[in-house]
Amino acid sequence: MPELPEVEVIARGLDATLKGRTIVSAEVPGLTRLSEPANTLVPKAVGRTIRRAYRRAKVLLIELDDRSTLVFHLKMTGRVVHGERRAADRHDRILFNLDDGSQLIFSDMRKFGYVRAFTPEELAEWDFLKRAGPEPLETAPEELAGRIRDRRSAVKALLLNQSVVAGVGNIYADESLFRAGLHPETRGDRIGQAKAVELFAHLQDVLKLAISENGSSISDYVNASGDAGAFQNSFNVYGKKGCCCVRCESRLQAVKVAGRTSTFCPKCQKKR
DNA sequence: CCAAGCACCTGACGGC
DNA sequence: TGCCGTCAGGTGCTTG
Structure with missing residues (x-):
């Protein structure tokens, strides 16, 4: 769904509110399919502190304190929302619980979107961004x-x-x-x-x-x-x-x- | 190399 | 009311 402006607005909003927050746990509701399995994605995120959020092309990137990055592509109907902690609803794919009691939720009705965790080397070698043209x-x-x-x-x-x-x-x-x-x-x-x-x-x-x-x-x-x-x-x-x-x-x-x-x-x- | 077409998935809406 | 077809902001893979 979102194009450059929408992802940019989300990234700026997250950068303002997430900087310095630590991910204390993550929930992956049943039957959710992530492009990276929850059993490898969740351990890469939990315990990490968020450094910044930014955008490249239509991709939302959240950089963590070990220099790894959570990468979100929202495709047509993906959302990334930061707010008060709540129970998962039917379209939620993954919910990150933060140290101040707030929650970062990735949801996607049509399930086209994805979230992955990359090391700096993996991010640098990621074909999708290597192929992307200029901003x-x-x-x-x-x-x-x-x-x-x-x-x-x-x-x-x-x-x-x-x-x-x-x-x-x-x-x-x-x-x-x-x-x-x-x-x-x-x-x-x-x-x-x-x-x-x-x-x-x-x-x-x-x-x-x-x-x-x-x-x-x-x-x-x-x-x-x-x-x-x-x-x-x-x-x-x-x-x-x-x-x-x-x-x-x-x-x-x-x-x-x-x-x-x-x-x-x-x-x-x-x-x- | 390039372009076209379809697949991926769910929901909303219009027509009958 | 309900069933059916069509359409939707993106990308990747296959085919020609």
Whole structure:
């Protein structure tokens, strides 16, 4: 579910509240399937003190005092929430009890997400992060534009391709294509450097705005405190097929690109 | 090498 | 009301 802004908001929230907390025990409710078995994951976490929480691509990382790291991928419906201790509910995958009586809970209705524990060496060798492209908020639009300039794939597919640029999902891809006035099926090599620079500048704007609005909540996302985001109220195109373009009032259309629904304005976003 | 398509899983919603 | 089909923010594997 969460894309870069949502994971960033969660990571910032956790970093503020978890730093210095020690994990005293962990519960793995019955029938839960973790990508790393509970009998190896739990002992790696219990007794450790949390140093910091941060994000890379769409991955949430919690670094522990022995320099190992708990790695969470939330995929579509994962949540990581820090709050008062409570009984496990049906979607909880793992619950970490902390030394101040609070609890860190990873839950995931659709069970696509995962949590793993890595040593520094394992983390450095982890294929997923090795393959991830540059962070869009820490990379110049000119450099990002260069990464799509010679590609024949649809620009929408390139934005979703995590090795081209990390952290972008369907929402922020569609929203930045609208702002740049680019049709989602436009080939990368047909965009031109100036327009591509514009696209990535818009992507940066949208991501920053979404972070400042606490992320986008469609159905499942909540931040580390359990609160919904607000950026969904600022969507121009995502999920608005048939509705009117904020710029020209045309009816928005949807096409499938790279297997994903792409909503766009047929008048403002012409194929090049 | 690349792109397309499906698999992974549960729940919500619309149509009949 | 209930059954069925479709869809959902991501990624990885297989196929062509």
